[in-house]
Amino acid sequence: GAVVSQHPSWVICKSGTSVKIECRSLDFQATTMFWYRQFPKQSLMLMATSNEGSKATYEQGVEKDKFLINHASLTLSTLTVTSAHPEDSSFYICSARDFRLAGRYEQYFGPGTRLTVT
Amino acid sequence: AQTVTQSQPEMSVQEAETVTLSCTYDTSESNYYLFWYKQPPSRQMILVIRQEAYKQQNATENRFSVNFQKAAKSFSLKISDSQLGDTAMYFCAETGTQGAQKLVFGQGTRLTINP
Secondary structure, X not given: OOOEEEEOOEEEEOOOOOEEEEEEXXXXXXXXXXXXXXXXXXXXXXXXXXXXXXXXXXXXXXXXXXXXXXXXXXXXEEEEEOOOOHHHOEEEEEEEEOOOOOOOOOOEEOOOEXXXXX | OOEEEOOOOEEEEEOOOOEEEOOEEEOOOOOEEEEEEEEOXXXXXXXXEEEEOOOOOOOEEOOEEEEEEOOOOEEXXXXXXXXXXXXXXXXXXXXXXXXXXXXXXXXXXXXXXXO
Protein backbone atom coordinates (compact mmCIF):
# COMPACT_ATOMS: atom_id res chain seq x y z
CA GLY A 1 0.00 0.00 0.00
CA ALA A 2 0.79 3.75 -0.10
CA VAL A 3 2.33 3.80 -3.56
CA VAL A 4 3.10 7.08 -5.29
CA SER A 5 4.09 7.27 -8.94
CA GLN A 6 5.72 10.04 -10.93
CA HIS A 7 5.82 10.60 -14.64
CA PRO A 8 8.08 11.04 -16.44
CA SER A 9 11.04 9.57 -14.60
CA TRP A 10 13.45 11.48 -16.79
CA VAL A 11 12.95 14.40 -19.15
CA ILE A 12 15.19 16.58 -21.27
CA CYS A 13 13.87 19.87 -22.55
CA LYS A 14 15.25 22.90 -24.31
CA SER A 15 15.75 26.20 -22.56
CA GLY A 16 12.63 28.34 -22.71
CA THR A 17 10.16 25.50 -22.96
CA SER A 18 7.81 24.21 -20.26
CA VAL A 19 7.65 20.73 -18.83
CA LYS A 20 4.96 19.06 -16.73
CA ILE A 21 5.59 16.42 -14.08
CA GLU A 22 2.74 14.27 -12.77
CA CYS A 23 2.46 12.79 -9.30
CA ARG A 24 -0.20 10.18 -8.55
CA SER A 25 -1.20 8.32 -5.42
CA LEU A 26 -2.14 4.86 -6.67
CA ASP A 27 -3.83 3.18 -3.73
CA PHE A 28 -4.82 5.94 -1.37
CA GLN A 29 -6.32 9.38 -1.49
CA ALA A 30 -3.83 12.18 -1.02
CA THR A 31 -5.40 15.20 0.58
CA THR A 32 -2.01 16.83 0.52
CA MET A 33 0.94 16.52 -1.80
CA PHE A 34 4.38 18.01 -1.42
CA TRP A 35 6.95 18.88 -4.06
CA TYR A 36 10.67 18.74 -3.32
CA ARG A 37 13.81 19.50 -5.19
CA GLN A 38 17.03 17.61 -4.56
CA PHE A 39 20.48 18.58 -5.77
CA PRO A 40 23.20 15.92 -6.01
CA LYS A 41 24.38 14.64 -2.66
CA GLN A 42 22.10 17.04 -0.81
CA SER A 43 18.95 16.75 1.22
CA LEU A 44 15.42 17.37 0.00
CA MET A 45 14.30 20.97 -0.24
CA LEU A 46 10.58 21.56 0.07
CA MET A 47 9.26 23.71 -2.74
CA ALA A 48 5.53 23.78 -2.08
CA THR A 49 2.60 22.12 -0.40
CA SER A 50 -0.57 21.49 -2.36
CA ASN A 51 -3.95 20.66 -0.93
CA GLU A 52 -6.62 19.15 -3.13
CA GLY A 53 -8.88 21.80 -4.58
CA SER A 54 -6.96 24.82 -3.32
CA LYS A 55 -3.94 26.88 -4.26
CA ALA A 56 -0.51 25.63 -3.41
CA THR A 57 1.55 27.17 -0.64
CA TYR A 58 5.08 27.94 -1.77
CA GLU A 59 8.18 28.04 0.38
CA GLN A 60 10.12 31.25 0.66
CA GLY A 61 12.31 31.83 -2.35
CA VAL A 62 10.35 29.54 -4.70
CA GLU A 63 8.89 31.38 -7.68
CA LYS A 64 5.22 30.48 -7.90
CA ASP A 65 4.95 31.75 -11.47
CA LYS A 66 7.79 29.53 -12.55
CA PHE A 67 6.75 26.38 -10.71
CA LEU A 68 3.03 25.97 -11.28
CA ILE A 69 1.36 23.38 -9.09
CA ASN A 70 -2.11 21.98 -9.59
CA HIS A 71 -3.83 19.48 -7.31
CA ALA A 72 -7.15 18.95 -9.01
CA SER A 73 -8.04 15.57 -7.56
CA LEU A 74 -7.30 13.41 -4.54
CA THR A 75 -4.92 11.28 -6.59
CA LEU A 76 -3.14 13.68 -8.92
CA SER A 77 -0.90 16.70 -8.56
CA THR A 78 1.15 18.28 -11.32
CA LEU A 79 4.23 20.48 -11.29
CA THR A 80 4.85 22.56 -14.39
CA VAL A 81 8.24 24.19 -14.79
CA THR A 82 7.61 27.15 -17.06
CA SER A 83 10.23 28.72 -19.31
CA ALA A 84 12.82 26.29 -18.03
CA HIS A 85 16.47 27.26 -17.85
CA PRO A 86 19.59 25.17 -17.24
CA GLU A 87 19.62 26.18 -13.58
CA ASP A 88 16.24 24.44 -13.18
CA SER A 89 17.93 21.13 -13.94
CA SER A 90 17.48 18.99 -10.87
CA PHE A 91 15.78 15.96 -9.35
CA TYR A 92 12.16 16.67 -8.44
CA ILE A 93 10.35 14.45 -5.95
CA CYS A 94 6.73 14.47 -4.89
CA SER A 95 5.22 13.00 -1.77
CA ALA A 96 1.69 12.47 -0.57
CA ARG A 97 -0.26 11.83 2.56
CA ASP A 98 -3.86 11.52 3.63
CA PHE A 99 -4.46 14.06 6.37
CA ARG A 100 -7.71 12.34 7.26
CA LEU A 101 -5.88 9.29 8.60
CA ALA A 102 -5.55 9.95 12.30
CA GLY A 103 -2.06 9.53 13.64
CA ARG A 104 -0.51 8.95 10.25
CA TYR A 105 1.93 11.77 9.62
CA GLU A 106 4.42 10.06 7.34
CA GLN A 107 4.69 11.04 3.73
CA TYR A 108 4.98 8.55 0.90
CA PHE A 109 7.33 9.48 -1.87
CA GLY A 110 7.33 9.09 -5.61
CA PRO A 111 10.41 7.76 -7.40
CA GLY A 112 11.42 11.22 -8.59
CA THR A 113 11.87 12.94 -11.94
CA ARG A 114 15.23 13.96 -13.31
CA LEU A 115 14.92 17.17 -15.31
CA THR A 116 17.70 18.28 -17.62
CA VAL A 117 17.37 21.63 -19.39
CA THR A 118 19.71 22.12 -22.33
CA ALA B 1 11.26 26.81 13.99
CA GLN B 2 12.13 23.20 13.35
CA THR B 3 15.64 21.99 12.65
CA VAL B 4 17.09 18.53 12.17
CA THR B 5 20.82 17.89 12.31
CA GLN B 6 22.74 14.82 11.19
CA SER B 7 26.38 15.24 12.12
CA GLN B 8 27.76 12.21 10.28
CA PRO B 9 28.03 12.91 6.52
CA GLU B 10 29.37 9.42 5.79
CA MET B 11 29.71 6.08 7.55
CA SER B 12 31.06 2.75 6.48
CA VAL B 13 30.83 -0.66 8.16
CA GLN B 14 31.33 -4.29 7.29
CA GLU B 15 28.43 -6.54 6.44
CA ALA B 16 26.75 -8.10 9.51
CA GLU B 17 28.01 -5.36 11.81
CA THR B 18 25.80 -3.02 13.78
CA VAL B 19 25.82 0.68 12.97
CA THR B 20 24.20 3.67 14.63
CA LEU B 21 23.30 6.87 12.81
CA SER B 22 22.87 10.03 14.86
CA CYS B 23 20.20 12.71 14.64
CA THR B 24 19.31 15.67 16.81
CA TYR B 25 16.37 17.95 16.34
CA ASP B 26 14.73 21.03 17.70
CA THR B 27 11.06 21.90 17.61
CA SER B 28 8.66 24.21 19.37
CA GLU B 29 5.73 21.82 18.99
CA SER B 30 4.49 19.84 21.94
CA ASN B 31 3.56 16.84 19.83
CA TYR B 32 5.52 15.67 16.84
CA TYR B 33 6.68 12.65 14.89
CA LEU B 34 10.16 11.57 13.91
CA PHE B 35 11.14 9.45 10.95
CA TRP B 36 14.08 7.80 9.31
CA TYR B 37 13.92 7.58 5.54
CA LYS B 38 16.29 5.62 3.32
CA GLN B 39 17.28 6.73 -0.17
CA PRO B 40 19.16 3.98 -2.06
CA PRO B 41 20.98 4.62 -5.35
CA SER B 42 17.64 4.39 -7.15
CA ARG B 43 16.75 7.61 -5.27
CA GLN B 44 13.36 6.27 -4.19
CA MET B 45 12.68 7.53 -0.66
CA ILE B 46 11.63 4.67 1.60
CA LEU B 47 10.21 5.01 5.10
CA VAL B 48 12.33 2.97 7.50
CA ILE B 49 10.81 3.72 10.87
CA ARG B 50 8.58 6.22 12.66
CA GLN B 51 8.43 7.38 16.28
CA GLU B 52 5.64 9.26 17.96
CA ALA B 53 7.08 11.75 20.42
CA TYR B 54 4.50 11.08 23.12
CA LYS B 55 5.40 7.39 23.19
CA GLN B 56 8.32 6.55 25.43
CA GLN B 57 8.89 3.13 23.94
CA ASN B 58 11.48 3.08 21.19
CA ALA B 59 10.17 2.00 17.80
CA THR B 60 11.50 -1.19 16.21
CA GLU B 61 11.12 -2.59 12.70
CA ASN B 62 12.95 -5.89 12.26
CA ARG B 63 16.68 -5.01 12.13
CA PHE B 64 16.02 -1.30 12.56
CA SER B 65 15.47 0.33 15.92
CA VAL B 66 15.69 3.82 17.33
CA ASN B 67 17.01 5.32 20.52
CA PHE B 68 14.66 8.21 21.23
CA GLN B 69 15.88 10.54 23.96
CA LYS B 70 13.19 13.22 24.16
CA ALA B 71 14.85 15.45 26.74
CA ALA B 72 18.09 15.48 24.76
CA LYS B 73 16.16 15.84 21.46
CA SER B 74 18.08 12.93 20.06
CA PHE B 75 16.78 10.28 17.68
CA SER B 76 19.40 7.77 16.55
CA LEU B 77 18.88 4.81 14.22
CA LYS B 78 20.49 1.45 14.89
CA ILE B 79 20.83 -1.06 12.10
CA SER B 80 21.64 -4.55 13.31
CA ASP B 81 23.17 -7.32 11.19
CA SER B 82 23.75 -4.85 8.38
CA GLN B 83 23.27 -6.06 4.82
CA LEU B 84 24.65 -4.89 1.49
CA GLY B 85 21.16 -3.66 0.60
CA ASP B 86 21.30 -1.23 3.49
CA THR B 87 23.76 0.89 1.52
CA ALA B 88 21.96 4.20 1.01
CA MET B 89 21.54 7.79 2.14
CA TYR B 90 19.62 7.96 5.38
CA PHE B 91 17.60 11.02 6.28
CA CYS B 92 16.21 11.87 9.67
CA ALA B 93 13.01 13.94 9.54
CA GLU B 94 10.54 15.58 11.89
CA THR B 95 7.02 16.86 11.54
CA GLY B 96 4.75 18.63 13.96
CA THR B 97 1.08 17.82 14.28
CA GLN B 98 -0.18 21.37 13.98
CA GLY B 99 -0.24 23.87 11.15
CA ALA B 100 1.34 22.96 7.83
CA GLN B 101 2.76 19.66 9.13
CA LYS B 102 5.74 19.82 6.82
CA LEU B 103 8.57 17.32 7.01
CA VAL B 104 11.89 18.87 7.96
CA PHE B 105 14.87 16.80 6.86
CA GLY B 106 18.39 16.52 8.13
CA GLN B 107 21.38 16.75 5.82
CA GLY B 108 21.62 13.01 5.43
CA THR B 109 24.19 10.33 6.23
CA ARG B 110 25.67 8.27 3.43
CA LEU B 111 25.99 4.70 4.72
CA THR B 112 28.08 2.12 2.92
CA ILE B 113 27.97 -1.55 3.85
CA ASN B 114 31.11 -3.33 2.72
CA PRO B 115 31.21 -7.05 1.88
